[in-house]
Amino acid sequence: MSADHTNSRTPKANSMRTPLGKVRKFGPAGSGTSDFWRQRITGVAMTLLILPVVVVIMMLLGRNQAGAAQILGSPLIALTMILFIIASALHMKIGMQVVLEDYVQNEKLKLVSIMANNFFSLAVALAAIFAIFKLSSGV
């Protein structure tokens, strides 16, 4: 299908976006874009997870490495922490991108910083998840 049908509602004649591409993301989540919606999903997820996570942290305080490793390695706790880390990484990546889009004026710097944000968020999450996997697979 060619995407160059233009009509009065097409903003730019030379747009390279397909008709579907133009209307996607304005869907059932309301008026938001998908990033906006994901920011909410992950926020709600963390609100639900914060209580168990705080309990885990309280259990860890004051213990030595062996004790901490044993607690973090138990399946239910490992799963709780992994869920929180995934939600947190997605949420902070989206959140920081919004902040960068707001404050970074220079276009190139904006792209570079958004890319760095993606790398950072993914790397931190993977590092934390890897640590939990290692703890879970019997040290």
Place this chain on the structure above:
Amino acid sequence: MALSIVHRATGVALYFGTLLLAWWLIAAAAGPAAYSNVQAFTGSWIGRLVLFGYTWALMHHLLSGVRHFIWDLGYGFKTADREWLTWAALIGGVTLTVLLWIVAYTIGGGR
């Protein structure tokens, strides 16, 4: 009140704070020597200060985030409601932080 900037600032602080969480987990996975490095930091006064700040940022951002959810659902836009929600997030965040640290020092032993 312009509290949205505090929500943003705590969000950004938490962003970098995840490094601490990752460090902690990796140290736990790496072994006793790495873990005692973390504990040397968290046991120092500066480490305690950072952790206390992190706890407050998390609690405040959490409550302030719930405030956003309430707005998303279309409630709480009246001036009185907005003021109330804002104060609830401010005072609630500090209260939760202090409560958590009391619990932590009680069961964690404050070692």
